[in-house]
Amino acid sequence: MTEPAPPRHPQLAVSAAIFRDGEIMLVRRARSPAKGVYTLPGGRVEFGESLHDAVAREVMEETGLTIAIIGLAGWREVLPASHGGKGGGGHYLILPFAARWRAGEPTLNDELDDVQWRVPDALDGLTLTDGLPDIIAAAKALL
Template structure:
């Protein structure tokens, strides 16, 4: 298996998960490039034979030690980054999911250098990865509907 994340020959498929707990969503500051230091959802690359949902939950456990129950797929996020010559440095399509927290207190690590449970108000000035604000808006709406049920 080759690792062609940098200057890939085709888009890379990944999955992430927005975990909801008591009206807050779990965000992590990325510990590695691309977008190092920016807040994002736990997630990572899909492995051969793994579903998008399985990837989202596996990455959540591996990155921060949390278990969750999926609610569903929210939306795709496309991350495309070009270098100074215009060549594609990164091209990742991320299937963002929503989930309810089940167990585990999140822990920092190499891929998650900071962890926050955030409200909608908390994200206004938070440095985030591209497209995350729209995903979070959808997940917060879903969380409100879920708590009203």
């Protein structure tokens, strides 16, 4: 079976910089194109879904956590490799939100294979998505 062709337009996605007790939660992707890379939990916004609903749903689906959304912490664009980007075939506009942990302990789905709570200034040794330290700093400033 052949894989479907990637969409011919950008996909809208959200993520959450979740803080608890002075630490931020990072998750490691278990699948390509970002396999082995630590990032923020998140995913695509569904048609008709608000951004806040999307980020809360994606965090719940990926980690089992309930969060309180604080505000928008910036944006990131991932371009397909054919247009100079490092990503696979997709073009994504990602809107990261600052959030506070409310309830639950991380329970990962099949998209993730590790979770770590880290002090935002102690991310050395981890392979991170491009621009993640800047997004974390912007999110922390909103708390």
